[in-house]
Amino acid sequence: MAIRISPRPGYALAAIVGLGFSAISRKPIGSARALAATAVRAAIDDAGLRLGDMDGLLLNPSSLAAEDALPLKLQEDIGLRDLHLLAIIDAKGSAVVQMVQQATMAIGAGLAQCVACVFADTPVVPQRGAGDTFAITSPITGIAGWERQYGLFGATGAYALAARRHMALHGWSGDDLGAYVLACRRWAALHPAAALRAPLTMEQYRAAPWVVEPFRLLDCAYPMNGAAAVVVTDAARAADAQPKPVYVHGMGQGHPGGHPCRPVAGDGADPGSGGALAAEGAYRMAGIGPADVTLCELYDSFSFTALLALEEYGFCGPGEAARFVADGHTAPGGRLPLNTGGGHLAGGYLQGMTPLAEAVVQGRGAGGARQVPQPDAILVNGSGGWLEHHAALVLSPHRGLN
């Protein structure tokens, strides 16, 4: 018999009731393991729960972190006992969203009742640029070691290839990426904890150095050392929670296989990213469509990543995201607020926890100067690899969405 995760579309089974952070810094502040323990305890406190209330723990180390950077033994560091759910989730940049999905499914299946989900990473180390931490070769061709001879280092190159093709097909310029970067800075200026809050002009954007063209330094996520955690519990238990619960209404994933502009088969069209697949599942489960979404918190490893997501999650037609953003629709005061904490580019890069945490803050109505007026249907996504792994959530402060 199939497990029914949602009793009916638009009516949530689970909710996020706790949000916690460690210190977050560009300086060394301890191990990912220690930071994760701090964040989990903070999330449990935030939820008004005790350690003994928790029966699930999901961990997401960076896929580039050293093995055992975030081990299952974290359970003991935190002091959690008798868990019914414990796992490390590895799905690149979609893993944070997948943790919430796994927690929700476990709760729906009766496997667990209160699950903490934590991400931690320490990519910024002394005497080394943070970009070096992410400078692995990207095996796009499918032949082991092939890309090494061409110097395709880092996710930046793989994403730049996808961006260049999309930009060429749709006539985008560098300023189209810049418009998104500027919008993020405008949101970050309203967020006291954002990493990069200084106003930015297009001239300043154009003056930023290239990293891998078409990406300038300001098109890239701003890595931070730190950890963040959420607590997911069943919706009935969450009903009286303080702070206000943020309910999980829709979940979807998309993994088309291959690089978004390298057909998996010998020929054929570009496969695209996993965004459209993930969107389809999340919207179907929530019983809504993109026109119902009032707030987006999208994974922006690069400026292009969020622009492409606007199209693949149904807010714009193919190639139309640049105009949509340039017209101000995603900036403060716009009709579709996007990455209201500044996103990964200006808020700080916690690999998917940045958009998820901001969604919780907004759903609670705790966004202060950056609070959007109607966070009724919030789309959160995570994407990673070379955009071929997507996971999405539809969240809401309301238990009934329709």
Added chain:
Amino acid sequence: MQDEIVSDIEAFEATFQRLIEARDLRVACWAGSRTVLGYGTRAPSAEGERQVAWVAASGAATLHSFCIYHRAYHADFPPPYNVALVALAEGPHLVSTVIAAPVELRVGMALTAAFEPSGRLVFHPRNAGAVQ
């Protein structure tokens, strides 16, 4: 056909590498159906085919996408340099580089494959006098 090498899917990567070391660019297809395969293929077809025919590539290609590195990630690769995603005329895509100035690069431009003296596969803009 004399210009084909048939091998099992399990030997896909080793066969490709051996051909490249011999400066012989080929594309793979299922020996039976002749369906062209991507270079990432590693499993039998849905129909159970596992014999692979390696067919000589024409060397003709188009520039599917490219990027230009301005940041140094490794001493062997002083910037600027380009990394290209190339679509062979036969269908498969692979990462390579185009021997051309950055301002000459355009998505969709015609390319021709060549091997450098080191044995590295590169591409030249077509009509630039490149030989395979």
